[in-house]
Amino acid sequence: MSTIARNPSADNAPDRYVDRKRYLWMLSVIWPAAPLIGLYLVSQTGWGIFYALTLIIWYGIIPIFDGLFGNDPNNPPEAAVARLEADRYYRILTYLTVPVHYASLIVSAWWVATQPMAWWEVIALAFSLGIVNGLALNTGHELGHKKRAFDRWMAKIVLAVVGYGHFFIEHNKGHHRDVATPEDPATSRMGESIYKFSLREIPGAFRRAWNLEKVRLERVGKSEWSLSNEIIPPLLLSVAIYTTLILVLGPDPKLLVFLPIQMAFGWWQLTSANYIEHYGLLREKMADGRYERAQPRHSWNSNHIASNLILFHLQRHSDHHAHPTRSYQSLRDFRDLPELPTGYPGMFFIAMVPPIFWSVMDRRVVAWAGGDLGKIQIDPASRKRITRKYGRAREAARIAAE
Amino acid sequence: MARYQCPDCSYVYDEEKGEAHEGFPPHTPWAQVPDDWACPDCAVRDKPDFIPLGMSGIGGVAA
Numbered sequence: 001m002s003t004i005a006r007n008p009s010a011d012n013a014p015d016r017y018v019d020r021k022r023y024l025w026m027l028s029v030i031w032p033a034a035p036l037i038g039l040y041l042v043s044q045t046g047w048g049i050f051y052a053l054t055l056i057i058w059y060g061i062i063p064i065f066d067g068l069f070g071n072d073p074n075n076p077p078e079a080a081v082a083r084l085e086a087d088r089y090y091r092i093l094t095y096l097t098v099p100v101h102y103a104s105l106i107v108s109a110w111w112v113a114t115q116p117m118a119w120w121e122v123i124a125l126a127f128s129l130g131i132v133n134g135l136a137l138n139t140g141h142e143l144g145h146k147k148r149a150f151d152r153w154m155a156k157i158v159l160a161v162v163g164y165g166h167f168f169i170e171h172n173k174g175h176h177r178d179v180a181t182p183e184d185p186a187t188s189r190m191g192e193s194i195y196k197f198s199l200r201e202i203p204g205a206f207r208r209a210w211n212l213e214k215v216r217l218e219r220v221g222k223s224e225w226s227l228s229n230e231i232i233p234p235l236l237l238s239v240a241i242y243t244t245l246i247l248v249l250g251p252d253p254k255l256l257v258f259l260p261i262q263m264a265f266g267w268w269q270l271t272s273a274n275y276i277e278h279y280g281l282l283r284e285k286m287a288d289g290r291y292e293r294a295q296p297r298h299s300w301n302s303n304h305i306a307s308n309l310i311l312f313h314l315q316r317h318s319d320h321h322a323h324p325t326r327s328y329q330s331l332r333d334f335r336d337l338p339e340l341p342t343g344y345p346g347m348f349f350i351a352m353v354p355p356i357f358w359s360v361m362d363r364r365v366v367a368w369a370g371g372d373l374g375k376i377q378i379d380p381a382s383r384k385r386i387t388r389k390y391g392r393a394r395e396a397a398r399i400a401a402e
Numbered sequence: 403m404a405r406y407q408c409p410d411c412s413y414v415y416d417e418e419k420g421e422a423h424e425g426f427p428p429h430t431p432w433a434q435v436p437d438d439w440a441c442p443d444c445a446v447r448d449k450p451d452f453i454p455l456g457m458s459g460i461g462g463v464a465a
Contacts, residue, residue, distance in 0.1 A: 147413075147443055176445040219425025294446050324444045325411045
């Protein structure tokens with residue numbers, strides 16, 4: 001496969017690789033059932049705190065595990081990639097994850113509509129399920145990049161759980177093409193808070209997805225308002241799922257509050273991922289006006305094993321953007337990548353407190369650019385503040401270069 | 403008819419087959435594919451990055 005030969009850090013190690021994470025990948029299948037485990041614990045103990053189980057594990061425990069277990073030493077050599085790609089076991093795990101997402105949504109909604117719950121418990125469960133819905137986007141992400149029609153359909157089916165079917169178009173054809181450029185609504189700028197970013201990202205992503213389909217359908221000679229528009233079938237599926245839930249379970253006020261919150265928090269997980277994955281990074285323009293190709297250095301990478309095992313390797317994001325059709329089990333870690341200090345859960349948490357996020361990330365972005373602020377995507381409203389703070393670094397870099 | 407391959411994911415555009423889903427019916431020449439068209443599988447490489455593979459079909463006879 002040519003994808004393999006062209007990897008920027010191709011090595012010549014022979015294929016004696018044994019995937020020690022093979023069975024640990026089942027954690028990525030089980031983790032989306034975490035809200036159900038929480039419900040089981042509530043039923044056994046009567047303690048409402050277990051409604052927040054997923055929330056506490058995600059933002060509290062996983063970052064601790066990332067600190068304890070640290071980096072993942074496993075890295076398949078290029079020679080092993082073709083064999084790993086051909087192994088059906090890994091693919092089946094991604095398929096199995098799809099019904100888990102449906103089960104989590106349906107059982108949680110049934111619980112809210114039928115069991116006595118305090119309002120704070122409803123909210124806690126909504127946030128817990130929202131995190132798992134973010135993972136539905138992760139599962140849809142892994143499946144949506146594959147070339148098989150079946151995988152792509154599974155992607156749309158799982159994305160419908162969180163009402164984000166347009167991700168399939170937006171991410172693969174939009175974000176991957178425009179990543180780390182000012183044209184990308186899903187790449188955050190240095191100095192931009194996640195809250196400001198979300199207002200640019202969420203509508204921008206939908207607009208870009210719709211325009212991509214519009215252009216394609218114009219060539220095909222079909223209306224954008226037809227089932228051929230790949231955004232519409234998963235959208236209809238979402239409408240069907242949520243209408244059925246409300247009709248079957250009844251318009252219970254708690255359910256009507258619960259459903260929008262869990263969906264919105266699922267979207268928020270995607271916004272969090274987009275926010276941290278390329279923060280400040282910028283591809284340079286070439287002489288012909290096109291951007292340099294997306295390379296591993298244009299994504300923040302996290303090689304933390306604990307969070308990677310529940311995220312289908314999403315955090316080995318640098319290799320993913322360089323080779324988007326490569327499956328999770330084959331993603332590689334490289335030396336000299338821009339590295340996040342912890343995995344996604346911890347980063348998502350600090351992203352919600354902008355001053356902390358900036359204090360952690362801004363100096364890393366400046367270091368990535370070798371102190372040259374001209375090579376960074378900076379939020380126009382923050383430019384003055386950032387130049388005042390980091391302008392000296394640029395001077396120092398210039399002097400060091402001379 | 404000629405074939406062109408994405409240098410990243412090895413997707414092949416074959417003029418003979420076209421790419422109907424993308425709006426290029428069979429026998430759409432490469433020249434008619436717009437320059438800003440990205441690889442439909444990986445989207446990280448555009449038309450100008452594609453590598454010519456030579457002819458498809460028996461003897462590569464032009465349609």
